[in-house]
Amino acid sequence: MRSVMSERNNKLALLGGQPAVTGEQKELFHWPIITKRHEEAVLEVLRSGSMSALGVTTEFEEKYAKNLGRKYGLASPNGTASILSGLYGLGVGVGDEVIAPSYTYWASVMQIYNLGATPVFADIDPESLSMDPSDIEHRITPRTKALVVVHLGGYPADMDAIMDIAKRHRIKVLEDCSHAHGALYKGREVGTFGEAAAFSLMSVKSFAIGEGGMLFTDDRRIYERAIMFGHYRKHGKIKLEELKKYIGVPLGGAKNRLNQMSSAIGLVHLEMYPEWMAGIDKAMNYFCDELEGTPGIRPIRPPKGSGSTKGGWYFPLFKYLPEEMEGLSLTRFSDAVKAEGTTCNPGAYSPLHLHPAFTELDIYGHGKPTRIAHYRGDDPDLLLKQTLPVTENMNPFVFEVPWFKHFQKKEIDQHILAYRKVVENHQELLADDDKEKDKEIGSFSSAFSKDDL
Numbered sequence: 001m002r003s004v005m006s007e008r009n010n011k012l013a014l015l016g017g018q019p020a021v022t023g024e025q026k027e028l029f030h031w032p033i034i035t036k037r038h039e040e041a042v043l044e045v046l047r048s049g050s051m052s053a054l055g056v057t058t059e060f061e062e063k064y065a066k067n068l069g070r071k072y073g074l075a076s077p078n079g080t081a082s083i084l085s086g087l088y089g090l091g092v093g094v095g096d097e098v099i100a101p102s103y104t105y106w107a108s109v110m111q112i113y114n115l116g117a118t119p120v121f122a123d124i125d126p127e128s129l130s131m132d133p134s135d136i137e138h139r140i141t142p143r144t145k146a147l148v149v150v151h152l153g154g155y156p157a158d159m160d161a162i163m164d165i166a167k168r169h170r171i172k173v174l175e176d177c178s179h180a181h182g183a184l185y186k187g188r189e190v191g192t193f194g195e196a197a198a199f200s201l202m203s204v205k206s207f208a209i210g211e212g213g214m215l216f217t218d219d220r221r222i223y224e225r226a227i228m229f230g231h232y233r234k235h236g237k238i239k240l241e242e243l244k245k246y247i248g249v250p251l252g253g254a255k256n257r258l259n260q261m262s263s264a265i266g267l268v269h270l271e272m273y274p275e276w277m278a279g280i281d282k283a284m285n286y287f288c289d290e291l292e293g294t295p296g297i298r299p300i301r302p303p304k305g306s307g308s309t310k311g312g313w314y315f316p317l318f319k320y321l322p323e324e325m326e327g328l329s330l331t332r333f334s335d336a337v338k339a340e341g342t343t344c345n346p347g348a349y350s351p352l353h354l355h356p357a358f359t360e361l362d363i364y365g366h367g368k369p370t371r372i373a374h375y376r377g378d379d380p381d382l383l384l385k386q387t388l389p390v391t392e393n394m395n396p397f398v399f400e401v402p403w404f405k406h407f408q409k410k411e412i413d414q415h416i417l418a419y420r421k422v423v424e425n426h427q428e429l430l431a432d433d434d435k436e437k438d439k440e441i442g443s444f445s446s447a448f449s450k451d452d453l
């Protein structure tokens with residue numbers, strides 16, 4: 001490791017030294033990017049008074065689907081709605097089981113309840129943090145209808161193995177690509193593997209249009225069922241006989257029309273995103289390359305030369321290796337790194353399967369926990385007590401790093417220095433280390449900001 005001693009004041013900021021990161025660095029993190037073209041596109045919608053119409057949104061759906069190489073795109077006001085209507089599209093219903101990760105944002109999973117189905121959780125791979133293919137097959141029963149796969153923190157899940165399992169067992173796959181816009185798995189874009197794929201497009205995501213979600217599929221039946229669920233104004237598109245007689249009311253009681261101002265932003269984004277993404281990718285890979293080999297920390301990214309990439313790098317994560325830091329807790333490490341002026345948020349997600357909404361709560365008044373309200377398997381109690389060793393123990397070993405939006409070497413170098421400085425001086429942090437604090441790491445949301453409160 002290159003010594004930082006000579007580079008600047010080496011006293012840790014947490015212990016009274018100068019922070020490694022100076023200046024505001026606003027542009028490095030400014031997001032989403034809104035250009036004159038975005039403003040004009042939104043103004044056009046505003047001036048036409050057509051915020052609730054469909055034309056701009058239809059154009060956005062068609063162009064996005066074409067870019068991704070899928071037949072159908074269906075926009076909704078958020079990714080949560082896209083996942084719900086996507087699951088309905090796949091035919092998920094009462095008594096079905098859906099295998100999903102627990103180490104994710106709740107919106108990958110909660111909707112399974114709305115359809116009367118049961119979430120069955122699978123563990124994650126400790127290197128990628130996405131679903132572990134070797135923990136899926138033994139959870140499959142004759143009632144398993146679908147798999148929700150999340151490309152967590154932009155890291156593409158192992159889609160060859162997952163699709164192979166799904167095909168052999170005739171299970172449908174919904175990819176949750178909310179963290180992974182533009183990410184590649186072995187050279188192929190995520191969102192093109194599963195029978196359906198959903199993306200969140202809200203403001204903090206890498207493809208950010210304000211609020212919005214997209215569902216993609218090549219299957220006409222999935223598309224039409226998703227339309228029937230929450231897009232009554234699109235019922236004119238329905239061709240399937242089995243659905244035609246229900247035209248007129250949304251079967252999910254949902255109204256999922258996307259505001260056209262967001263669609264207008266999305267249309268401009270489609271043209272600009274590849275260039276933005278390349279800038280993010282260059283910046284993040286530079287940051288990771290420079291820190292690769294630094295004791296105690298390791299970038300989480302697909303191996304070079306694998307053809308897999310992290311796209312827009314939403315929610316970039318590193319591994320923490322306390323055994324290389326004399327057992328220093330992640331909490332203490334991250335406090336010290338943050339004091340240097342950069343991002344270092346300990347943990348990723350709190351395990352959903354341990355949340356009372358999944359272990360005990362009767363949300364809809366079934367007289368038993370919603371998790372098992374419609375469960376048809378032999379041992380509902382076993383399901384409520386599910387354990388997932390990797391998921392449950394992951395948080396003290398993973399942290400979020402800064403998400404650079406541009407390759408600005410000079411500024412990024414300061415963030416690299418911040419990390420190196422703390423690693424080099426970690427012994428000074430051992431004295432006041434309270435390891436118990438690592439037990440509190442975790443959150444059910446990665447996307448809270450002060451504005452939410």
Ligand SMILES: Cc1ncc(COP(=O)(O)O)c(C=O)c1O
Binds near residue numbers: 081107176199200
């Ligand atoms: C993995 C994942 N899935 C789904 C969603 C839901 O998207 P939205 O917030 O647009 O409803 C999010 C949002 O943060 C997410 O992180």
